[in-house]
Amino acid sequence: MSAKRYTEEFRIEAVKQVTDRGHPVAEVASRLVVTSHSLYQWIRRYRVLEAERLVTEDQNAELRRLKGELRRVTEERDILKKPPRTLPRRPSEVRVY
Secondary structure (H helix, E strand, O other): OOOOOOOHHHHHHHHHHHHOOOOOHHHHHHHHOOOHHHHHHHHHHHHHHHHHHHHHHHHHHHHHHHHHHHHHHHHHHHHHHOOOOOOOOOOOOOOOO
16 A cells, blocks of 8 residues: 655645644644644654745845845946056047057
8 A cells, every 4th residue: 555645745734733823732633634743744854944945045145245245346446457447649540449
C-alpha cells in the first residue's frame, strides 16, 4: 500500500494550525485525516523553516538596500570619470570624433 503524498502548502497550513492558532496536534491530525506522527514531523521540519524564512527576508531587504546604494554610488563615480565637455575654440570649428 502506498503512502499518501501531501503538498507542501497543505503541510505548512497544517503546521500553522498547530503553531499559530494553538490547536492541539491530535485534533488537527484527525480533522485533516493524517497521523499525529506525520504532523509532528511536519512541525519539526517547517518550524525551522519559518525561523529561517524570517532571517532570509531580513537579509533580502538589506541586500536590496545595498544594491540600490551601490547603483547610486556607481553612477556618481561614472559621472566623475567622464571627461569635462569643452566648447569649440572658435565658433566655426567643429570637432569630429
